[in-house]
Amino acid sequence: MHRGATVCPYEKGEAKTFTCPYHGWEYALDGKLEAVGLPKGYNEGEIDKGQLGLREAAKVGSYRGIIFASLNEVPDISLEAKLGPALPILDAYMDLSPTGEIEVGKSGVYKHAYRGNWKIQVEGSVEGYHPIFTHHSAFETIGRTMGINPKGSFTGSLKTGLHGRDLGHGNNICEIYNYTDEQIRQRYPQAFIDLLKDAHGEKRAMAALHTRFNLVIFPNLAILEYQFRVTRPVQVDLSEVRIYHTMLKGLPEEFSALNLRRVREHEFFYGPAAFGGPDDYVAFERIQQGLVADEEAPWVLLNRGYATEQVDAEGCRYGDLTQETQQRAPYYEYRRLMARSAEAA
Amino acid sequence: MNRNDAESFLYHEAALLDHKRFDEWFDLFCDDALYWIPANRGDYDPREHVSFVYDNMTLLKERIGRLQGEHCHAQPPPSSTLHTVSNVEVEPLGSARVRVRSNAVIYEFRNNAQRRFCPLQTFPAFCTHELREEDGHWRIASKKVVLLNADGEIFDLSFLL
Numbered sequence: 001m002h003r004g005a006t007v008c009p010y011e012k013g014e015a016k017t018f019t020c021p022y023h024g025w026e027y028a029l030d031g032k033l034e035a036v037g038l039p040k041g042y043n044e045g046e047i048d049k050g051q052l053g054l055r056e057a058a059k060v061g062s063y064r065g066i067i068f069a070s071l072n073e074v075p076d077i078s079l080e081a082k083l084g085p086a087l088p089i090l091d092a093y094m095d096l097s098p099t100g101e102i103e104v105g106k107s108g109v110y111k112h113a114y115r116g117n118w119k120i121q122v123e124g125s126v127e128g129y130h131p132i133f134t135h136h137s138a139f140e141t142i143g144r145t146m147g148i149n150p151k152g153s154f155t156g157s158l159k160t161g162l163h164g165r166d167l168g169h170g171n172n173i174c175e176i177y178n179y180t181d182e183q184i185r186q187r188y189p190q191a192f193i194d195l196l197k198d199a200h201g202e203k204r205a206m207a208a209l210h211t212r213f214n215l216v217i218f219p220n221l222a223i224l225e226y227q228f229r230v231t232r233p234v235q236v237d238l239s240e241v242r243i244y245h246t247m248l249k250g251l252p253e254e255f256s257a258l259n260l261r262r263v264r265e266h267e268f269f270y271g272p273a274a275f276g277g278p279d280d281y282v283a284f285e286r287i288q289q290g291l292v293a294d295e296e297a298p299w300v301l302l303n304r305g306y307a308t309e310q311v312d313a314e315g316c317r318y319g320d321l322t323q324e325t326q327q328r329a330p331y332y333e334y335r336r337l338m339a340r341s342a343e344a345a
Numbered sequence: 346m347n348r349n350d351a352e353s354f355l356y357h358e359a360a361l362l363d364h365k366r367f368d369e370w371f372d373l374f375c376d377d378a379l380y381w382i383p384a385n386r387g388d389y390d391p392r393e394h395v396s397f398v399y400d401n402m403t404l405l406k407e408r409i410g411r412l413q414g415e416h417c418h419a420q421p422p423p424s425s426t427l428h429t430v431s432n433v434e435v436e437p438l439g440s441a442r443v444r445v446r447s448n449a450v451i452y453e454f455r456n457n458a459q460r461r462f463c464p465l466q467t468f469p470a471f472c473t474h475e476l477r478e479e480d481g482h483w484r485i486a487s488k489k490v491v492l493l494n495a496d497g498e499i500f501d502l503s504f505l506l
Contacts (some may be wrong), residue, residue: 011496108384108395113498137416141407240498245395263395268404273382273397273502275411278419281501289459 001052002036018054027054063087064094065101068217076340077169082218085167085314088207089215093223095208098192098199099250104228107263110243110271114281116288118220118233121241122330124280125222125229126174126214128154128164128321129304134283138268138275153177156322164326166317170218170333172326176225177212184209192255216326218333226266237288243270302328346476346483351435351445354476354483359428359449362505367409370505371402375477379487380405382506386495397495397502408505417503424504427452430472441478442486448472449490451506469493470506 002025007018017034019026024037031054036047057069061079068079083090094100114121124130131154132139139150153162153176162175177183184193188209196205215223222229228244245266247259269276291300305323312318319325346354361370374380382398383389391399400408411417432448453466470490477486490506492499 107393108389110384110395110397111496111498113500115500134418137411137414137418140416141404141411145403145407247393260392263392264399267384267395267397267399271384271395271397271502272499275408278501278503279417282419286459 001054007054031056064090066090082169083171084169085165085316086171086173086215086217089167089173089211089213090223091204092208092211093215095196095200095204097248097250098195098252099248100200101249102246103249104246105244107245107247107259109245110241110277112241112243112272112277112281113234113239114241114284115238116281116284117236118231118239119330120284120287121229121231121239122216122220122222123302123327124284125224125231126164126172126216126326128162128174128176128326129156129324130280130283134279135276137279141268141275154322156320158320158322160321162321163318164321164323165312166325166329166332168316168329170216170330172216172218172329174214174321174326175211176214176321179210179212188258189255192258195252195255216330218330226262227270237292302331346435346443346445348433348435350483351443351447351476352430352433355430355433355445355447355472355474358485359430363426363428365423367412367505371406371409374402374405374485374488375479376402378402378405378485379489381487381489382502383489383491384495386491397492398506412504419501419503422455422457424453424455426454426504438475443476445474445476446472447474449506453504464500466500468502468506 002020002023005020005022007020007027008015015029017026017028024035025033026035028034033049033052033054036042036049057071058073059070061068063079063083080087094102096102132151142148142150153160162178165173165175167173179187193205193209196208199205200208212225214225217223220231222231226246228246230242230244232240232242234240245263247262251259268274271277272281287300302324305319305325306328308323309317309319309325317325317329358370358373361367361373378401380398380400381391382396383391384395384397398408412420412423429450430447432446434446436444436446438444449470449472451468451470453468455463457463470492472491473487473489475486475488476483478484492506
Protein backbone atom coordinates (compact mmCIF):
# COMPACT_ATOMS: atom_id res chain seq x y z
CA MET A 1 0.00 0.00 0.00
CA HIS A 2 1.08 3.55 -0.76
CA ARG A 3 -1.20 6.16 0.86
CA GLY A 4 -3.76 3.62 2.04
CA ALA A 5 -6.65 4.63 -0.23
CA THR A 6 -9.44 2.10 -0.75
CA VAL A 7 -9.50 0.62 -4.22
CA CYS A 8 -13.01 -0.80 -4.72
CA PRO A 9 -16.16 1.30 -4.27
CA TYR A 10 -18.55 -1.43 -5.46
CA GLU A 11 -20.41 -4.00 -3.40
CA LYS A 12 -20.36 -6.60 -6.12
CA GLY A 13 -19.19 -7.02 -9.68
CA GLU A 14 -16.24 -8.31 -11.65
CA ALA A 15 -12.75 -6.94 -12.03
CA LYS A 16 -9.39 -8.13 -13.35
CA THR A 17 -7.36 -5.87 -11.08
CA PHE A 18 -7.90 -3.09 -8.55
CA THR A 19 -6.31 0.23 -9.37
CA CYS A 20 -5.90 3.19 -7.02
CA PRO A 21 -7.27 6.41 -8.56
CA TYR A 22 -4.61 8.54 -6.87
CA HIS A 23 -1.29 7.31 -8.32
CA GLY A 24 -2.28 4.37 -10.47
CA TRP A 25 -0.99 1.61 -8.19
CA GLU A 26 -2.49 -1.60 -9.45
CA TYR A 27 -3.19 -4.67 -7.35
CA ALA A 28 -3.97 -8.22 -8.44
CA LEU A 29 -7.07 -9.98 -7.15
CA ASP A 30 -4.99 -11.65 -4.46
CA GLY A 31 -3.82 -8.24 -3.26
CA LYS A 32 -0.28 -8.40 -4.68
CA LEU A 33 1.07 -5.10 -5.98
CA GLU A 34 1.45 -5.55 -9.75
CA ALA A 35 2.48 -2.10 -10.92
CA VAL A 36 2.95 1.46 -9.72
CA GLY A 37 2.34 4.68 -11.63
CA LEU A 38 5.35 6.44 -13.21
CA PRO A 39 7.81 3.82 -11.93
CA LYS A 40 10.92 5.61 -13.25
CA GLY A 41 10.67 8.11 -10.41
CA TYR A 42 11.47 5.45 -7.85
CA ASN A 43 15.18 4.75 -7.38
CA GLU A 44 16.52 1.28 -6.82
CA GLY A 45 15.55 0.01 -3.36
CA GLU A 46 12.97 2.70 -2.60
CA ILE A 47 10.01 0.37 -2.86
CA ASP A 48 9.69 -3.39 -2.57
CA LYS A 49 6.59 -4.47 -4.46
CA GLY A 50 6.58 -7.78 -2.63
CA GLN A 51 6.02 -5.92 0.65
CA LEU A 52 3.51 -3.37 -0.55
CA GLY A 53 0.44 -5.42 -1.46
CA LEU A 54 -2.96 -4.82 0.05
CA ARG A 55 -2.98 -5.73 3.72
CA GLU A 56 -4.06 -9.22 4.59
CA ALA A 57 -6.37 -10.02 7.45
CA ALA A 58 -4.24 -11.19 10.37
CA LYS A 59 -6.16 -14.44 10.63
CA VAL A 60 -8.82 -16.08 8.50
CA GLY A 61 -10.79 -19.24 9.15
CA SER A 62 -14.05 -20.75 8.03
CA TYR A 63 -16.73 -23.11 9.22
CA ARG A 64 -19.58 -24.43 7.05
CA GLY A 65 -18.76 -21.74 4.52
CA ILE A 66 -18.87 -18.83 6.96
CA ILE A 67 -15.57 -16.96 6.68
CA PHE A 68 -14.32 -15.27 9.83
CA ALA A 69 -11.50 -12.76 9.67
CA SER A 70 -9.59 -10.82 12.26
CA LEU A 71 -8.04 -7.69 10.79
CA ASN A 72 -5.59 -6.36 13.28
CA GLU A 73 -4.72 -8.95 15.86
CA VAL A 74 -4.15 -12.66 15.84
CA PRO A 75 -6.81 -14.12 18.13
CA ASP A 76 -5.44 -16.12 21.01
CA ILE A 77 -7.64 -19.11 20.27
CA SER A 78 -8.41 -21.19 17.22
CA LEU A 79 -11.70 -20.65 15.38
CA GLU A 80 -12.97 -24.09 16.42
CA ALA A 81 -12.17 -23.38 20.06
CA LYS A 82 -13.79 -19.95 19.84
CA LEU A 83 -16.97 -21.37 18.34
CA GLY A 84 -17.02 -24.39 20.65
CA PRO A 85 -20.63 -25.14 21.68
CA ALA A 86 -21.85 -22.92 18.82
CA LEU A 87 -20.58 -25.42 16.22
CA PRO A 88 -23.58 -27.81 16.37
CA ILE A 89 -25.90 -24.78 16.31
CA LEU A 90 -24.31 -23.57 13.08
CA ASP A 91 -24.67 -27.14 11.78
CA ALA A 92 -28.40 -27.05 12.54
CA TYR A 93 -28.74 -23.77 10.66
CA MET A 94 -27.01 -25.09 7.54
CA ASP A 95 -28.62 -28.52 7.71
CA LEU A 96 -32.06 -27.04 7.13
CA SER A 97 -30.92 -26.90 3.50
CA PRO A 98 -30.90 -30.24 1.68
CA THR A 99 -27.52 -29.31 0.20
CA GLY A 100 -26.19 -28.30 3.61
CA GLU A 101 -25.60 -24.81 2.26
CA ILE A 102 -27.44 -21.52 2.43
CA GLU A 103 -27.10 -18.42 0.30
CA VAL A 104 -26.43 -15.24 2.25
CA GLY A 105 -27.49 -11.83 0.96
CA LYS A 106 -28.27 -12.83 -2.62
CA SER A 107 -31.94 -12.47 -1.73
CA GLY A 108 -31.49 -9.00 -0.28
CA VAL A 109 -29.78 -6.84 2.29
CA TYR A 110 -31.28 -4.31 4.67
CA LYS A 111 -28.89 -1.59 5.75
CA HIS A 112 -30.32 -0.22 8.94
CA ALA A 113 -28.81 2.60 10.95
CA TYR A 114 -29.66 3.82 14.43
CA ARG A 115 -28.36 6.53 16.73
CA GLY A 116 -27.14 4.33 19.54
CA ASN A 117 -24.19 2.25 20.67
CA TRP A 118 -23.51 -0.93 18.71
CA LYS A 119 -23.70 -3.18 21.76
CA ILE A 120 -27.40 -2.40 22.19
CA GLN A 121 -28.15 -4.23 18.93
CA VAL A 122 -25.88 -7.15 19.77
CA GLU A 123 -27.74 -7.59 23.06
CA GLY A 124 -31.03 -6.96 21.29
CA SER A 125 -30.39 -9.80 18.86
CA VAL A 126 -30.87 -12.34 21.66
CA GLU A 127 -33.26 -10.35 23.86
CA GLY A 128 -35.95 -12.68 25.15
CA TYR A 129 -37.51 -10.24 27.64
CA HIS A 130 -38.73 -7.49 25.28
CA PRO A 131 -40.86 -9.19 22.58
CA ILE A 132 -44.28 -9.14 24.22
CA PHE A 133 -43.85 -5.45 25.05
CA THR A 134 -41.98 -4.01 22.07
CA HIS A 135 -43.61 -6.25 19.47
CA HIS A 136 -47.17 -6.25 20.73
CA SER A 137 -48.49 -4.78 17.47
CA ALA A 138 -46.55 -7.21 15.27
CA PHE A 139 -47.78 -10.15 17.32
CA GLU A 140 -51.35 -8.92 17.00
CA THR A 141 -51.01 -8.92 13.21
CA ILE A 142 -49.36 -12.35 13.21
CA GLY A 143 -52.25 -13.65 15.30
CA ARG A 144 -54.88 -12.16 12.96
CA THR A 145 -53.28 -12.99 9.62
CA MET A 146 -51.34 -16.19 10.27
CA GLY A 147 -53.46 -17.75 12.99
CA ILE A 148 -50.57 -18.43 15.34
CA ASN A 149 -49.69 -16.98 18.72
CA PRO A 150 -46.00 -16.11 18.91
CA LYS A 151 -46.22 -14.86 22.50
CA GLY A 152 -45.96 -18.32 24.07
CA SER A 153 -42.16 -18.42 24.13
CA PHE A 154 -41.82 -15.07 25.87
CA THR A 155 -44.32 -15.17 28.71
CA GLY A 156 -41.67 -15.38 31.41
CA SER A 157 -43.40 -18.37 32.99
CA LEU A 158 -39.94 -20.00 33.34
CA LYS A 159 -41.65 -23.21 32.22
CA THR A 160 -41.17 -23.11 28.44
CA GLY A 161 -37.93 -25.11 28.53
CA LEU A 162 -36.44 -22.44 26.25
CA HIS A 163 -33.20 -20.97 27.45
CA GLY A 164 -30.74 -18.20 27.05
CA ARG A 165 -27.30 -19.72 27.04
CA ASP A 166 -23.74 -18.44 27.37
CA LEU A 167 -21.77 -20.48 24.84
CA GLY A 168 -18.39 -19.24 25.97
CA HIS A 169 -15.98 -16.73 24.43
CA GLY A 170 -18.82 -14.22 24.31
CA ASN A 171 -21.02 -16.31 22.02
CA ASN A 172 -24.57 -16.82 23.17
CA ILE A 173 -27.97 -18.03 22.12
CA CYS A 174 -31.61 -17.34 22.74
CA GLU A 175 -33.72 -20.43 22.02
CA ILE A 176 -36.93 -19.11 20.47
CA TYR A 177 -38.83 -22.29 19.73
CA ASN A 178 -38.38 -26.00 20.13
CA TYR A 179 -40.88 -27.32 17.59
CA THR A 180 -42.76 -30.50 18.35
CA ASP A 181 -42.97 -33.23 15.73
CA GLU A 182 -46.54 -32.13 15.06
CA GLN A 183 -45.46 -28.51 14.50
CA ILE A 184 -42.70 -29.66 12.17
CA ARG A 185 -45.26 -31.56 10.10
CA GLN A 186 -47.38 -28.39 9.95
CA ARG A 187 -44.44 -26.26 8.86
CA TYR A 188 -42.87 -28.60 6.29
CA PRO A 189 -44.17 -31.07 3.70
CA GLN A 190 -43.35 -34.68 4.60
CA ALA A 191 -41.38 -35.03 1.34
CA PHE A 192 -39.09 -32.22 2.47
CA ILE A 193 -38.59 -33.80 5.89
CA ASP A 194 -37.72 -37.08 4.15
CA LEU A 195 -35.35 -35.26 1.79
CA LEU A 196 -33.48 -33.75 4.74
CA LYS A 197 -33.25 -37.14 6.46
CA ASP A 198 -31.84 -38.68 3.28
CA ALA A 199 -29.35 -35.84 2.91
CA HIS A 200 -28.07 -35.54 6.47
CA GLY A 201 -29.32 -38.57 8.40
CA GLU A 202 -32.23 -38.64 10.82
CA LYS A 203 -30.45 -37.08 13.77
CA ARG A 204 -29.03 -34.03 12.03
CA ALA A 205 -32.18 -33.49 10.01
CA MET A 206 -34.39 -33.48 13.08
CA ALA A 207 -31.97 -31.22 14.96
CA ALA A 208 -32.31 -28.70 12.12
CA LEU A 209 -36.10 -28.96 11.97
CA HIS A 210 -36.78 -28.84 15.71
CA THR A 211 -34.85 -25.76 16.63
CA ARG A 212 -35.26 -22.08 16.09
CA PHE A 213 -32.84 -19.69 17.74
CA ASN A 214 -31.09 -16.37 17.71
CA LEU A 215 -27.32 -16.87 17.94
CA VAL A 216 -24.64 -14.27 18.59
CA ILE A 217 -21.04 -14.92 17.62
CA PHE A 218 -18.91 -12.46 19.55
CA PRO A 219 -18.48 -9.65 18.93
CA ASN A 220 -20.91 -8.53 16.26
CA LEU A 221 -22.41 -11.35 14.18
CA ALA A 222 -25.92 -12.59 14.83
CA ILE A 223 -27.57 -15.48 13.05
CA LEU A 224 -31.34 -15.58 13.16
CA GLU A 225 -33.94 -17.75 11.48
CA TYR A 226 -33.71 -16.10 8.05
CA GLN A 227 -30.77 -13.74 8.38
CA PHE A 228 -27.13 -13.04 9.10
CA ARG A 229 -26.87 -9.74 10.94
CA VAL A 230 -23.65 -7.75 11.22
CA THR A 231 -23.60 -4.76 13.54
CA ARG A 232 -20.92 -2.17 12.88
CA PRO A 233 -19.99 0.66 15.22
CA VAL A 234 -19.69 3.94 13.31
CA GLN A 235 -19.48 6.31 16.29
CA VAL A 236 -20.08 5.69 19.97
CA ASP A 237 -23.72 6.62 19.41
CA LEU A 238 -24.18 5.65 15.76
CA SER A 239 -24.36 2.10 14.43
CA GLU A 240 -25.02 0.36 11.16
CA VAL A 241 -26.78 -2.98 10.98
CA ARG A 242 -26.56 -5.06 7.82
CA ILE A 243 -29.22 -7.72 7.65
CA TYR A 244 -28.36 -10.29 5.00
CA HIS A 245 -31.32 -12.46 4.10
CA THR A 246 -30.62 -16.18 3.77
CA MET A 247 -32.15 -18.79 1.48
CA LEU A 248 -31.88 -22.55 1.34
CA LYS A 249 -29.44 -23.28 -1.50
CA GLY A 250 -30.21 -25.88 -4.13
CA LEU A 251 -33.78 -26.31 -2.98
CA PRO A 252 -35.71 -28.52 -5.44
CA GLU A 253 -38.34 -26.57 -7.36
CA GLU A 254 -41.24 -28.40 -5.72
CA PHE A 255 -40.25 -26.91 -2.35
CA SER A 256 -39.78 -23.33 -3.58
CA ALA A 257 -42.65 -22.26 -1.31
CA LEU A 258 -40.28 -22.76 1.63
CA ASN A 259 -37.87 -20.13 0.31
CA LEU A 260 -40.77 -17.84 -0.59
CA ARG A 261 -41.95 -18.11 3.01
CA ARG A 262 -38.44 -17.12 4.15
CA VAL A 263 -38.79 -13.95 2.05
CA ARG A 264 -42.29 -12.94 3.13
CA GLU A 265 -41.94 -13.72 6.84
CA HIS A 266 -38.58 -11.96 7.01
CA GLU A 267 -39.74 -8.74 5.39
CA PHE A 268 -42.86 -8.70 7.54
CA PHE A 269 -40.81 -8.36 10.71
CA TYR A 270 -37.37 -6.99 9.76
CA GLY A 271 -36.16 -3.96 7.89
CA PRO A 272 -36.84 -0.24 8.28
CA ALA A 273 -40.48 -0.41 7.12
CA ALA A 274 -41.45 -3.66 8.80
CA PHE A 275 -43.81 -4.46 11.64
CA GLY A 276 -41.03 -5.39 14.12
CA GLY A 277 -37.63 -3.84 13.47
CA PRO A 278 -38.55 -0.14 13.67
CA ASP A 279 -39.95 -0.62 17.16
CA ASP A 280 -36.64 -2.14 18.28
CA TYR A 281 -34.55 0.70 16.86
CA VAL A 282 -36.66 3.31 18.61
CA ALA A 283 -36.04 1.47 21.88
CA PHE A 284 -32.29 1.38 21.13
CA GLU A 285 -32.23 5.13 20.40
CA ARG A 286 -34.17 5.88 23.57
CA ILE A 287 -31.66 3.85 25.60
CA GLN A 288 -28.85 5.93 24.13
CA GLN A 289 -30.69 9.22 24.80
CA GLY A 290 -31.42 8.25 28.38
CA LEU A 291 -27.95 7.01 29.24
CA VAL A 292 -26.11 10.09 28.02
CA ALA A 293 -28.50 12.30 29.96
CA ASP A 294 -27.37 11.02 33.35
CA GLU A 295 -23.70 10.47 33.99
CA GLU A 296 -24.54 9.71 37.61
CA ALA A 297 -26.12 6.41 36.54
CA PRO A 298 -23.13 4.42 35.33
CA TRP A 299 -24.79 1.00 35.12
CA VAL A 300 -27.46 -0.63 33.04
CA LEU A 301 -29.17 -3.59 34.68
CA LEU A 302 -28.49 -6.99 33.14
CA ASN A 303 -28.98 -9.01 36.32
CA ARG A 304 -32.31 -10.68 35.57
CA GLY A 305 -32.12 -14.32 36.65
CA TYR A 306 -28.47 -14.05 37.68
CA ALA A 307 -29.01 -15.74 41.05
CA THR A 308 -30.69 -18.81 39.55
CA GLU A 309 -28.33 -19.35 36.60
CA GLN A 310 -27.42 -22.97 36.06
CA VAL A 311 -24.57 -24.69 34.22
CA ASP A 312 -25.13 -27.38 31.60
CA ALA A 313 -23.03 -30.47 30.84
CA GLU A 314 -20.79 -28.46 28.50
CA GLY A 315 -20.12 -25.88 31.19
CA CYS A 316 -22.39 -23.24 29.65
CA ARG A 317 -24.37 -20.94 31.93
CA TYR A 318 -28.08 -20.86 31.16
CA GLY A 319 -31.38 -19.51 32.39
CA ASP A 320 -34.88 -18.93 31.07
CA LEU A 321 -34.78 -17.12 27.72
CA THR A 322 -36.51 -14.11 29.28
CA GLN A 323 -33.72 -13.83 31.81
CA GLU A 324 -30.47 -12.26 30.72
CA THR A 325 -27.80 -14.96 30.76
CA GLN A 326 -27.29 -14.61 27.02
CA GLN A 327 -26.83 -10.83 27.12
CA ARG A 328 -24.34 -11.12 29.96
CA ALA A 329 -22.17 -13.53 27.95
CA PRO A 330 -20.39 -10.95 25.72
CA TYR A 331 -19.33 -8.94 28.75
CA TYR A 332 -17.33 -11.78 30.26
CA GLU A 333 -15.37 -12.00 27.01
CA TYR A 334 -15.22 -8.21 26.73
CA ARG A 335 -13.74 -8.03 30.25
CA ARG A 336 -11.24 -10.80 29.47
CA LEU A 337 -10.04 -9.12 26.27
CA MET A 338 -9.90 -5.65 27.76
CA ALA A 339 -7.96 -6.90 30.79
CA ARG A 340 -5.55 -8.69 28.48
CA SER A 341 -4.92 -5.59 26.37
CA ALA A 342 -4.52 -3.52 29.53
CA GLU A 343 -1.84 -5.97 30.71
CA ALA A 344 -0.14 -5.80 27.32
CA ALA A 345 -0.06 -2.02 27.59
CA MET B 346 -56.76 9.07 -18.43
CA ASN B 347 -54.49 11.84 -19.68
CA ARG B 348 -51.56 13.42 -17.86
CA ASN B 349 -53.76 16.05 -16.30
CA ASP B 350 -56.08 13.40 -14.88
CA ALA B 351 -53.11 11.38 -13.63
CA GLU B 352 -51.61 14.39 -11.89
CA SER B 353 -54.91 15.14 -10.21
CA PHE B 354 -55.10 11.53 -9.04
CA LEU B 355 -51.56 11.54 -7.64
CA TYR B 356 -52.01 14.93 -5.95
CA HIS B 357 -55.18 13.67 -4.31
CA GLU B 358 -53.40 10.52 -3.14
CA ALA B 359 -50.50 12.57 -1.75
CA ALA B 360 -52.90 14.88 0.09
CA LEU B 361 -54.65 11.95 1.75
CA LEU B 362 -51.28 10.62 2.99
CA ASP B 363 -49.98 14.01 4.11
CA HIS B 364 -53.22 14.77 6.01
CA LYS B 365 -53.19 11.31 7.62
CA ARG B 366 -56.49 10.31 6.01
CA PHE B 367 -55.17 6.74 5.80
CA ASP B 368 -58.54 4.97 5.60
CA GLU B 369 -59.50 7.05 2.57
CA TRP B 370 -56.07 6.40 1.07
CA PHE B 371 -56.62 2.68 1.57
CA ASP B 372 -59.95 2.95 -0.26
CA LEU B 373 -58.08 4.14 -3.37
CA PHE B 374 -56.68 0.62 -3.78
CA CYS B 375 -58.37 -2.26 -5.58
CA ASP B 376 -59.13 -5.30 -3.42
CA ASP B 377 -56.41 -7.32 -5.15
CA ALA B 378 -53.85 -4.52 -5.20
CA LEU B 379 -50.18 -4.53 -4.28
CA TYR B 380 -48.25 -1.88 -2.34
CA TRP B 381 -44.57 -2.50 -2.98
CA ILE B 382 -41.37 -0.81 -1.83
CA PRO B 383 -38.41 -2.86 -3.07
CA ALA B 384 -35.29 -3.17 -0.95
CA ASN B 385 -32.11 -2.51 -2.93
CA ARG B 386 -32.07 -0.98 -6.40
CA GLY B 387 -32.27 -3.37 -9.30
CA ASP B 388 -34.94 -5.30 -11.09
CA TYR B 389 -35.34 -8.03 -8.51
CA ASP B 390 -38.05 -10.67 -8.47
CA PRO B 391 -39.99 -10.07 -5.23
CA ARG B 392 -40.44 -13.82 -4.89
CA GLU B 393 -36.69 -14.27 -4.63
CA HIS B 394 -35.63 -11.01 -3.01
CA VAL B 395 -36.80 -9.30 0.15
CA SER B 396 -38.60 -5.96 -0.09
CA PHE B 397 -39.07 -3.19 2.43
CA VAL B 398 -42.81 -3.50 1.89
CA TYR B 399 -44.70 -6.11 -0.10
CA ASP B 400 -48.27 -5.68 1.08
CA ASN B 401 -51.44 -7.24 -0.19
CA MET B 402 -54.50 -5.42 1.04
CA THR B 403 -54.81 -7.56 4.17
CA LEU B 404 -51.31 -6.59 5.22
CA LEU B 405 -51.72 -2.95 4.19
CA LYS B 406 -54.83 -2.72 6.35
CA GLU B 407 -52.82 -4.19 9.23
CA ARG B 408 -50.05 -1.64 8.56
CA ILE B 409 -52.52 1.24 8.74
CA GLY B 410 -54.11 -0.22 11.85
CA ARG B 411 -50.68 -0.45 13.45
CA LEU B 412 -49.97 3.23 12.68
CA GLN B 413 -53.34 4.24 14.11
CA GLY B 414 -53.09 1.99 17.17
CA GLU B 415 -51.33 2.46 20.48
CA HIS B 416 -48.58 -0.13 20.20
CA CYS B 417 -46.48 1.06 17.25
CA HIS B 418 -43.52 2.19 19.34
CA ALA B 419 -41.68 3.50 16.29
CA GLN B 420 -44.29 6.17 15.76
CA PRO B 421 -44.87 8.26 18.88
CA PRO B 422 -44.49 11.00 18.03
CA PRO B 423 -46.16 10.23 14.70
CA SER B 424 -44.48 11.10 11.42
CA SER B 425 -45.61 14.07 9.41
CA THR B 426 -44.97 13.69 5.71
CA LEU B 427 -44.94 15.95 2.69
CA HIS B 428 -45.12 14.40 -0.77
CA THR B 429 -44.19 16.36 -3.86
CA VAL B 430 -45.00 14.72 -7.18
CA SER B 431 -43.55 15.52 -10.61
CA ASN B 432 -42.43 14.12 -13.99
CA VAL B 433 -45.77 12.41 -14.55
CA GLU B 434 -46.12 10.17 -17.61
CA VAL B 435 -49.13 8.08 -18.59
CA GLU B 436 -48.95 4.85 -20.55
CA PRO B 437 -52.22 3.21 -21.63
CA LEU B 438 -52.43 -0.51 -20.89
CA GLY B 439 -55.63 -1.32 -22.73
CA SER B 440 -59.18 -0.57 -21.76
CA ALA B 441 -59.61 1.01 -18.35
CA ARG B 442 -55.98 0.44 -17.34
CA VAL B 443 -53.02 2.81 -17.31
CA ARG B 444 -49.50 2.85 -15.97
CA VAL B 445 -48.49 6.16 -14.43
CA ARG B 446 -44.84 6.86 -13.76
CA SER B 447 -43.84 9.76 -11.60
CA ASN B 448 -41.05 11.08 -9.44
CA ALA B 449 -41.81 11.80 -5.82
CA VAL B 450 -39.86 13.44 -3.03
CA ILE B 451 -41.17 12.48 0.38
CA TYR B 452 -40.11 14.52 3.39
CA GLU B 453 -40.66 13.06 6.85
CA PHE B 454 -40.39 14.66 10.26
CA ARG B 455 -41.14 13.67 13.84
CA ASN B 456 -41.22 16.24 16.60
CA ASN B 457 -39.57 14.21 19.34
CA ALA B 458 -39.55 16.21 22.57
CA GLN B 459 -36.62 14.21 23.95
CA ARG B 460 -34.27 14.55 21.04
CA ARG B 461 -32.78 17.82 19.91
CA PHE B 462 -32.06 18.41 16.24
CA CYS B 463 -34.56 15.83 15.04
CA PRO B 464 -33.45 15.07 11.53
CA LEU B 465 -35.75 15.77 8.62
CA GLN B 466 -35.63 12.71 6.41
CA THR B 467 -35.81 13.03 2.63
CA PHE B 468 -36.69 10.15 0.33
CA PRO B 469 -36.60 10.76 -3.43
CA ALA B 470 -38.36 7.94 -5.26
CA PHE B 471 -39.37 6.61 -8.64
CA CYS B 472 -43.05 5.71 -8.45
CA THR B 473 -45.12 3.49 -10.70
CA HIS B 474 -48.86 3.31 -10.26
CA GLU B 475 -51.00 0.93 -12.23
CA LEU B 476 -54.51 2.29 -12.19
CA ARG B 477 -57.71 0.47 -13.07
CA GLU B 478 -61.15 1.93 -13.66
CA GLU B 479 -63.76 0.23 -11.50
CA ASP B 480 -67.39 1.38 -11.34
CA GLY B 481 -66.46 4.71 -12.87
CA HIS B 482 -63.60 5.36 -10.42
CA TRP B 483 -59.89 5.02 -11.02
CA ARG B 484 -58.27 2.84 -8.38
CA ILE B 485 -54.73 1.70 -7.64
CA ALA B 486 -54.07 -1.84 -8.84
CA SER B 487 -50.45 -1.57 -7.78
CA LYS B 488 -48.14 1.07 -6.37
CA LYS B 489 -44.39 0.59 -6.53
CA VAL B 490 -42.04 3.03 -4.82
CA VAL B 491 -38.35 2.63 -5.65
CA LEU B 492 -36.28 4.71 -3.28
CA LEU B 493 -33.26 6.45 -4.79
CA ASN B 494 -31.29 5.40 -1.69
CA ALA B 495 -32.70 1.89 -1.40
CA ASP B 496 -29.11 0.61 -1.25
CA GLY B 497 -28.06 3.08 1.43
CA GLU B 498 -28.30 3.08 5.19
CA ILE B 499 -31.84 3.83 6.27
CA PHE B 500 -32.90 4.77 9.80
CA ASP B 501 -36.62 4.31 9.60
CA LEU B 502 -39.48 3.92 7.15
CA SER B 503 -42.27 3.23 9.64
CA PHE B 504 -44.67 5.54 7.82
CA LEU B 505 -46.55 5.43 4.54
CA LEU B 506 -44.82 6.39 1.32
